[in-house]
Amino acid sequence: MSNDERTVADLLDRQAIHDVVLRYCRGIDRRDFELVRSCYHPDGIDHHTGFDGSVDEYLAWVRPKLEELEGTMHHLGNHLVELYGDLAISETYATNVHWGHPEIGAFTSGARFVDLMERRDGRWAIKERWAVREWTRSDTGRMIAPEAPGPRGTHGESDLVYTLRERVSGLL
Amino acid sequence: MSNDERTVADLLDRQAIHDVVLRYCRGIDRRDFELVRSCYHPDGIDHHTGFDGSVDEYLAWVRPKLEELEGTMHHLGNHLVELYGDLAISETYATNVHWGHPEIGAFTSGARFVDLMERRDGRWAIKERWAVREWTRSDTGRMIAPEAPGPRGTHGESDLVYTLRERVSGLL
Amino acid sequence: MSNDERTVADLLDRQAIHDVVLRYCRGIDRRDFELVRSCYHPDGIDHHTGFDGSVDEYLAWVRPKLEELEGTMHHLGNHLVELYGDLAISETYATNVHWGHPEIGAFTSGARFVDLMERRDGRWAIKERWAVREWTRSDTGRMIAPEAPGPRGTHGESDLVYTLRERVSGLL
Numbered sequence: 001m002s003n004d005e006r007t008v009a010d011l012l013d014r015q016a017i018h019d020v021v022l023r024y025c026r027g028i029d030r031r032d033f034e035l036v037r038s039c040y041h042p043d044g045i046d047h048h049t050g051f052d053g054s055v056d057e058y059l060a061w062v063r064p065k066l067e068e069l070e071g072t073m074h075h076l077g078n079h080l081v082e083l084y085g086d087l088a089i090s091e092t093y094a095t096n097v098h099w100g101h102p103e104i105g106a107f108t109s110g111a112r113f114v115d116l117m118e119r120r121d122g123r124w125a126i127k128e129r130w131a132v133r134e135w136t137r138s139d140t141g142r143m144i145a146p147e148a149p150g151p152r153g154t155h156g157e158s159d160l161v162y163t164l165r166e167r168v169s170g171l172l
Numbered sequence: 173m174s175n176d177e178r179t180v181a182d183l184l185d186r187q188a189i190h191d192v193v194l195r196y197c198r199g200i201d202r203r204d205f206e207l208v209r210s211c212y213h214p215d216g217i218d219h220h221t222g223f224d225g226s227v228d229e230y231l232a233w234v235r236p237k238l239e240e241l242e243g244t245m246h247h248l249g250n251h252l253v254e255l256y257g258d259l260a261i262s263e264t265y266a267t268n269v270h271w272g273h274p275e276i277g278a279f280t281s282g283a284r285f286v287d288l289m290e291r292r293d294g295r296w297a298i299k300e301r302w303a304v305r306e307w308t309r310s311d312t313g314r315m316i317a318p319e320a321p322g323p324r325g326t327h328g329e330s331d332l333v334y335t336l337r338e339r340v341s342g343l344l
Numbered sequence: 345m346s347n348d349e350r351t352v353a354d355l356l357d358r359q360a361i362h363d364v365v366l367r368y369c370r371g372i373d374r375r376d377f378e379l380v381r382s383c384y385h386p387d388g389i390d391h392h393t394g395f396d397g398s399v400d401e402y403l404a405w406v407r408p409k410l411e412e413l414e415g416t417m418h419h420l421g422n423h424l425v426e427l428y429g430d431l432a433i434s435e436t437y438a439t440n441v442h443w444g445h446p447e448i449g450a451f452t453s454g455a456r457f458v459d460l461m462e463r464r465d466g467r468w469a470i471k472e473r474w475a476v477r478e479w480t481r482s483d484t485g486r487m488i489a490p491e492a493p494g495p496r497g498t499h500g501e502s503d504l505v506y507t508l509r510e511r512v513s514g515l516l
Contacts, residue, residue, distance in 0.1 A: 006356055012178055014359070015186070022252045026263075050492030073282045073306050075249040075265045077419040077439075080366050080505075084512055091370075091505050093419045095249075095267070095439070097282055099307045106309070107488070110417045110441055112497065114504045116512065130495040130504055134417050135443045137450070137486045142309045144279070148222030151302040153284065160286045160302055161252075161263050168256055168288065184350055187358070194424045198435075245454045245478050247421040247437045267421075267439070269454055271479045278481070314481045316451070320394030323474040325456065332458045332474055333424075333435050340428055340460065 013088070014081050016124045017117050021092045024113075024126075025074040030162075031066060031155040033059055040126045041118060048131045055126075070100020071153065086119040087127075099143050106139035185260070186253050188296045189289050193264045196285075196298075197246040202334075203238060203327040205231055212298045213290060220303045227298075242272020243325065258291040259299075271315050278311035357432070358425050360468045361461050365436045368457075368470075369418040374506075375410060375499040377403055382469075385462060389472045399470075414444020415497065430463040431471075443487050450483035 020039050027035030040046070040055040051061050066072060077093040092113040099106040111133050118127040146152075153159055192211050199207030212218070212227040223233050238244060249265040264285040271278040283305050290299040318324075325331055364383050371379030384390070384399040395405050410416060421437040436457040443450040455477050462471040490496075497503055 006360060008180055008352055008356070011183060011355060011359060012180070015183060016178060019252070022250050025250055026252060047495050049490050049494030051494070071306060073265065075267055075282070077249055077421055078366050078369055080363075080370060082509065082512075084516055087512055087515065089505065089508050089512060093417065095419055097307055106307075110419070112505075114495070114508060116508060132495040132497050132504055133490050134415060134497050135441055135450070136488050136490060137483055138488050139309055139486075142311075144308050144310050146221050146305050146308060150221030150223070151219050151286075151304040153304050153306050160304060161261065161284075164261050164286065164288060165254065168259055168261060171259065172256055180352055183355060184352070187355060188350060191424075194422050197422055198424060243478060245437065247439055247454070249421055269479055278479075311481055314483075316480050316482050318393050318477050318480060322393030322395070323391050323458070323476040325476050325478050332476060333433065333456075336433050336458065336460060337426065340426075340431055340433060343431065344428055 010083060013083055013119075013124070014079075017081055017088055017090050017115075018079050018092075020117065020124055020126065021076060021079070021090065021113060021115065025076060025094075026161070028062075028066065028074055029072050029153075030159050031063075033063060038125075040129075041120065044126050045128045046126075046131075047129065049133050068102060069098050071155075072099075073097045088117040088119075088124070090115040090117050097139075099139075104138065104140055106143045107136060108139055109136045110134040182255060185255055185291075185296070186251075189253055189260055189262050189287075190251050190264075192289065192296055192298065193248060193251070193262065193285060193287065197248060197266075198333070200234075200238065200246055201244050201325075202331050203235075205235060210297075212301075213292065216298050217300045218298075218303075219301065221305050240274060241270050243327075244271075245269045260289040260291075260296070262287040262289050269311075271311075276310070276312055278315045279308060280311055281308045282306040354427060357427055357463075357468070358423075361425055361432055361434050361459075362423050362436075364461065364468055364470065365420060365423070365434065365457060365459065369420060369438075370505070372406075372410065372418055373416050373497075374503050375407075377407060384470045384473075385464065388470050390470075390475075391473065392475045393477050412446060413442050415499075416443075417441045432461040432463075432468070434459040434461050441483075443483070448482065448484055450487045451480060452483055453480045454478040 024039040044055040046058040075095045080091045082089045094111050097108045111131050114130045114132055115126050116128040117124050196211040216227040218230040247267045252263045254261045266283050269280045283303050286302045287298050288300040289296050368383040388399040390402040419439045424435045426433045438455050441452045455475050458474045459470050460472040461468050
């Protein structure tokens with residue numbers, strides 16, 4: 001597609017598709033598994049290192065892996081989308097930090113989320129995902145405690161992004 | 173919000189809000205403290221690890237911390253915004269590299285900038301910010317010198333992003 | 345530019361300019377050198393650590409450096425653009441992971457791609473680029489093998505982002 005063929009409709013589609021990937025990461029990092037599930041169509045398929053299966057099977061597989069960690073941060077970057085009507089190929093770079101593992105402490109992995117997205121009834125969601133692993137780095141022994149008290153992330157509804165929403169709703 | 177309710181006005185708001193966070197990082201990394209200040213409303217509040225106060229107090233607190241370092245890079249990722257008229261909740265992932273500390277050398281921290289943004293007179297800026305710390309990793313002893321001469325960043329008006337602006341203005 | 349002066353045309357320009365930087369990274373990481381070349385105008389100039397020259401000279405210089413590695417991941421972040429008609433100054437943060445070097449194993453560098461972009465015949469591309477190096481960290485001895493089989497990246501047309509495109513084309 002040449003640049004001048006782009007349209008505003010394309011921008012809206014791209015943002016809607018990117019939002020799916022963003023919400024997936026919020027769901028994983030905050031352990032909001034219904035949010036994760038909502039990023040896939042009900043018949044969605046997922047492929048990860050060591051896993052191939054349906055979205056339900058994926059949630060059952062990933063949840064205990066997350067819960068043995070203190071926290072994760074799935075930091076997204078490069079987002080390249082190709083639009084084909086109600087289908088799209090979305091590639092998103094991710095650098096994924098995992099800390100507080102009882103045995104190995106911490107590790108970071110680089111991956112690309114390659115997603116076949118489909119729009120059904122106006123809603124973009126994942127039809128099939130490949131989490132393409134690029135590299136894994138051990139951070140064992142390198143994590144250090146914060147130097148002072150301050151804002152910290154939590155899992156579930158007590159995290160600031162959720163409590164702030166309640167506060168803002170009260171202002172409106 | 174379902175995808176098909178999104179509008180072009182939303183895209184413009186999201187970009188304007190993201191630009192505030194982008195300019196904040198440029199201001200910190202280039203030590204352009206007036207640029208940092210302009211990202212907050214005059215009565216803006218900031219919460220960091222070890223700090224709670226007004227934007228003026230924040231600048232007084234952060235400036236010497238930055239100046240004892242050789243450099244910083246606040247690399248942003250995931251940007252999720254919820255719009256509520258003239259208020260917005262903006263969450264931005266950040267991986268923040270700090271190098272050249274006289275004692276500990278280098279460290280990297282993962283954080284989320286959770287910002288309550290407000291639009292006043294058409295201008296989005298930070299009303300209240302929480303820098304939610306997720307993890308901190310020591311990089312002591314791991315930084316290495318560049319292998320050859322080439323473009324390097326500086327602080328203040330001598331950095332390329334500023335000098336290039338002058339050059340381009342001369343071409344117009 | 346105040347926020348309310350932004351227009352939809354600005355959003356389209358910003359996305360088109362960002363896409364140039366995104367395609368550059370895909371080209372480098374997948375070793376699709378024609379894709380890299382297409383990000384520059386034919387008379388484009390590049391400046392890297394240890395290199396200054398034309399886009400053709402750049403490709404001849406960078407290709408063997410990439411080919412002695414197992415892989416690279418140029419993870420982009422902060423993208424700040426200033427538009428000046430058919431010229432634009434684009435700054436993009438990048439954290440660049442390099443692994444599988446025969447001698448030093450792995451290293452990661454932080455850089456800013458500062459690009460003077462020009463639109464010619466409706467197409468934005470790089471007129472002059474400076475890869476401003478910020479920091480370099482040795483990751484020697486820290487990379488670990490994946491814990492199980494799963495999706496992996498490749499170089500060239502066998503990578504998933506290319507094979508998926510063929511599959512999707514077949515569905516249309």
